[in-house]
Amino acid sequence: MLATSRLFSSIAAKRAFSTSAANLSKVAVLGAAGGIGQPLSLLLKENPHVTHLALYDIVNTPGVAADIGHINTNSKVTGHVPEKDGLKAALEDAHLVVIPAGVPRKPGMTRDDLFNTNASIVRDLAAAAAKHCPNAHFLIISNPVNSTVPIFAETLKKAGVFNPKRLYGVTTLDVVRASRFVAEVKNLDPKDVKVTVVGGHSGVTIVPLLSQTGLEFTKEELDSLTHRIQFGGDEVVQAKNGTGSATLSMAYAGARMANSVLEATVGGKKGIVEPSFVKSDVFAKDGVEYFSTNIELGPEGVEKINKLGEISDYEKDLISKAIPELKKNIVKGNNFVQ
Ligand SMILES: NC(=O)c1ccc[n+]([C@@H]2O[C@H](COP(=O)([O-])OP(=O)(O)OC[C@H]3O[C@@H](n4cnc5c(N)ncnc54)[C@H](O)[C@@H]3O)[C@@H](O)[C@H]2O)c1
Numbered sequence: 001m002l003a004t005s006r007l008f009s010s011i012a013a014k015r016a017f018s019t020s021a022a023n024l025s026k027v028a029v030l031g032a033a034g035g036i037g038q039p040l041s042l043l044l045k046e047n048p049h050v051t052h053l054a055l056y057d058i059v060n061t062p063g064v065a066a067d068i069g070h071i072n073t074n075s076k077v078t079g080h081v082p083e084k085d086g087l088k089a090a091l092e093d094a095h096l097v098v099i100p101a102g103v104p105r106k107p108g109m110t111r112d113d114l115f116n117t118n119a120s121i122v123r124d125l126a127a128a129a130a131k132h133c134p135n136a137h138f139l140i141i142s143n144p145v146n147s148t149v150p151i152f153a154e155t156l157k158k159a160g161v162f163n164p165k166r167l168y169g170v171t172t173l174d175v176v177r178a179s180r181f182v183a184e185v186k187n188l189d190p191k192d193v194k195v196t197v198v199g200g201h202s203g204v205t206i207v208p209l210l211s212q213t214g215l216e217f218t219k220e221e222l223d224s225l226t227h228r229i230q231f232g233g234d235e236v237v238q239a240k241n242g243t244g245s246a247t248l249s250m251a252y253a254g255a256r257m258a259n260s261v262l263e264a265t266v267g268g269k270k271g272i273v274e275p276s277f278v279k280s281d282v283f284a285k286d287g288v289e290y291f292s293t294n295i296e297l298g299p300e301g302v303e304k305i306n307k308l309g310e311i312s313d314y315e316k317d318l319i320s321k322a323i324p325e326l327k328k329n330i331v332k333g334n335n336f337v338q
Pocket residue numbers: 030031032033034035036037056057058059100101102103104105114118121125140141142143144145170171172173174201244245246247250
């Protein structure tokens with residue numbers, strides 16, 4: 001729990017000087033009994049911004065909630081299953097909803113192969129969210145993110161409650177990995193290595209901007225690092241050998257993103273920047289409605305969407321390969337709802 005302690009130590013320090021309970025909020029996790037859901041919920045239990053942690057899944061959440069609920073931090077924990085209007089109870093009054101519900105990959109599958117199962121799960125959760133907590137901030141982890149974010153948006157639009165400032169596709173794991181992989185190659189501490197990653201969250205749509213790190217790379221390093229960042233998820237899928245995909249690193253990344261949104265929206269902290277796959281103008285002219293770049297967070301959510309900045313010819317080439325794939329994934333998501 002050392003990393004978690006580091007993640008939240010600044011908030012804990014701040015809280016010691018804060019007397020305002022109004023700074024705290026309800027967070028719902030949908031898919032909370034799963035491989036990501038459980039460690040993510042554990043990390044959120046340590047987050048002092050959270051007053052109420054509502055854990056929803058189609059199975060097993062009473063046990064997960066009873067277990068996590070014994071941790072002696074201040075938040076209340078409740079477990080919900082579909083029976084007795086459990087989804088409604090989990091979502092009502094939620095400030096932030098984090099969604100890792102759905103099936104993970106097995107070796108040989110692409111994230112798009114998950115579409116048939118996960119699209120309807122995400123659509124149905126979005127419809128419930130539109131009804132019970134339309135003003136919440138929504139963090140979408142379920143794959144394929146390039147399509148599930150459009151599905152979530154279209155469902156909210158249908159209900160007349162879509163707010164593009166509050167819907168975030170979670171791409172944090174890509175920058176967490178990129179920082180780790182580059183640090184390994186350059187023998188640095190990952191905390192000193194920030195890598196901007198843009199595009200989407202699958203294979204060639206993941207575009208690391210290594211030219212912006214301030215580090216020098218040989219062509220061989222560029223090729224191997226770019227490939228490793230784009231296909232880091234496959235490394236875990238293969239190592240887990242049919243039992244799932246990244247869960248622990250994803251929980252860490254998801255907790256970081258959730259914390260950043262909470263810090264900006266209820267903690268009053270300014271200048272927080274995270275990457276996220278959001279409704280964006282950056283490549284709208286090419287028909288790409290959603291794109292991940294660094295975004296600046298504010299009290300309402302997405303405050304400013306950063307552009308790519310200066311990129312190398314190598315990266316321009318990567319972008320040109322990402323755009324058609326992204327467009328296809330987004331249209332597939334949009335069409336599923338329309
Ligand atoms: N965005 C990312 O970077 C990233 C990283 C890792 C995994 N993922 C994705 O996250 C998803 C979850 O992965 P996991 O390893 O936790 O899978 P998992 O199978 O371990 O857990 C998924 C959970 O979702 C629950 N679930 C299924 N249908 C549901 C519904 N209608 N409502 C609520 N809960 C429901 C299941 O019961 C299960 O507990 C997968 O789609 C995976 O591809 C995304």
